Amino acid sequence: MRMKKKKRVVAALSGGVDSSVAAALLKEAGYDVIGISMQLYDHAQNETTRFDSCCSLKEVDVARRVAQILEIPYYVLNFEKAFQEKVVDYFVKEYLNARTPNPCVKCNSDVKFKALIQKAKELGADYLATGHYVKNVLNAKTGFYELHKAKDVSKDQSYFLFDIDRNELPYLLFPLGDLLKTHVRDLAKRFGLPTAHKPESMEICFIPNNDYAAFIEKKLSSPLSKVAGNVVSSDGKILKQHRGYYQYTVGQRKGIGLSQTHPLYVVEIDPNLKQVCVGKKADLWMRGLIAKDINWLRLPETQEVSLKIRHSKQEWQARFSETVSWSSHAQPIFFQDRVAAVTPGQAAVFYQDDVLLGGGWIERGLH
Structure with missing residues (x-):
């Protein structure tokens, strides 16, 4: 100190x-x-x-x-x-x-x-x-x-x-x-x-x-019917109805409420259609992501960084597609190996060794 x-x-x-x-x-x-x-x-x-x-x-x-x-x-x-x-x-x-x-x-x-x-x-x-x-x-x-x-x-x-x-x-x-x-x-x-x-x-x-769905329901200005919709397969087949798409998150497996011969995961959520799309784990694998509203604490020395996409010990090796600057506020970044469950809205945080470079908000994954 x-x-x-x-x-x-x-x-x-x-x-x-x-x-x-x-x-x-x-x-x-x-x-x-x-x-x-x-x-x-x-x-x-x-x-x-x-x-x-x-x-x-x-x-x-x-x-x-x-x-x-x-x-x-x-x-x-x-x-x-x-x-x-x-x-x-x-x-x-x-x-x-x-x-x-x-x-x-x-x-x-x-x-x-x-x-x-x-x-x-x-x-x-x-x-x-x-x-x-x-x-x-x-x-x-x-x-x-x-x-x-x-x-x-x-x-x-x-x-x-x-x-x-x-x-x-x-x-x-x-x-x-x-x-x-x-x-x-x-x-x-x-x-x-x-x-x-x-x-x-x-x-x-x-x-x-810790019941965030109930919390959101209390905050809704419109009836629950306005957020209810369908759970569909990757080919568009309706599998069931849901009472609110906000109860799901990309990468989720538990709580979907469907019995299939293989595990099902939430792979996409469309708020306009109020639709939750589920599929196999293979559908979740991404080669990169788009990070927006990036905040830099220090610029990277090279384009190669370690990347966290959720709060855990897990880091992935990744690379910016171009040299970044203090004004780089939206950036595609690509993983060395494909990564599952890149979740829109979560933080993508960049490191080199133990140094926190900064981070941004995941806009979407890149297949």
């Missing part, structure tokens, strides 16, 4: 073990730490079903206790309007456009980092710190900061940060980037934090019971 003189830092506190240990490490290192939690949605409407979700009232209470133990100032800021517009509305719109959204990426780039850096500056802070598992490294050759994968590869969260503004990187601290999760748990115990044994939540914070 960089500090020549005592610096002020805003630590984002979610009520989880990672953010609380990050704040504790900064306090121990001599920073002037201010804890902030974000209220992102209407608790009165959601508390009964999501009482222990990220940024819920319960989590805010935990974060407040952490701040008391660390003896740091603590504030809860309301970002409900921005979260509704930038994350929730986007989430629903993407599913209704037959795309599979990634709300965590949008929340990071369009709400959390943008809003908290602005708030940090208003409070006279030099940095914003979070509990993300990622490294922020100053490149001695270029003089610019760049994001690298975390030491704990199993917890690396760089995939979710590809869309943040590269101009924000000098203001960001990630104290957990060089730590293993097991070490973070041990540190939480040493600091006496109430989050030491807290389990991780893998659910979308604003979706009650």
Whole structure:
């Protein structure tokens, strides 16, 4: 952690073990730490079903206790309007456009980092710190900061940060980037934090019971009949009716509700026809994809990159069809070997070695 003189830092506190240990490490290192939690949605409407979700009232209470133990100032800021517009509305719109959204990426780039850096500056802070598992490294050759994968590869969260503004990187601290999760748990115990044994939540914070289909149905302005349609085979034969195409995603196998001699997968969704097309796994294999709205944190040194098309350890070797530049915002990229289940709406994130180059949103796969 960089500090020549005592610096002020805003630590984002979610009520989880990672953010609380990050704040504790900064306090121990001599920073002037201010804890902030974000209220992102209407608790009165959601508390009964999501009482222990990220940024819920319960989590805010935990974060407040952490701040008391660390003896740091603590504030809860309301970002409900921005979260509704930038994350929730986007989430629903993407599913209704037959795309599979990634709300965590949008929340990071369009709400959390943008809003908290602005708030940090208003409070006279030099940095914003979070509990993300990622490294922020100053490149001695270029003089610019760049994001690298975390030491704990199993917890690396760089995939979710590809869309943040590269101009924000000098203001960001990630104290957990060089730590293993097991070490973070041990540190939480040493600091006496109430989050030491807290389990991780893998659910979308604003979706009650993780039932995104029911959530979307509540948001629909038209009757369910407007999104109902047919499940068809690759040759156009009607196999069954569905009650909403938004309940399906490209690559899905479970929950289709059809008995065949071979496994069936969702291979395409047409929101205009309200049609879900299913086929064999071979129909899912793609030689490349089109990525749009690309955000670059660093330009690649060559056209060859490693590519993630979902949050997992799995990476594929790929190549841009042409040399890219800072202004390359829509780009075809081709896999070294064919890849299955390229899902429109998900993030395509580019790496070279451990360096996060940036990423974009999958428009479609290329057969």
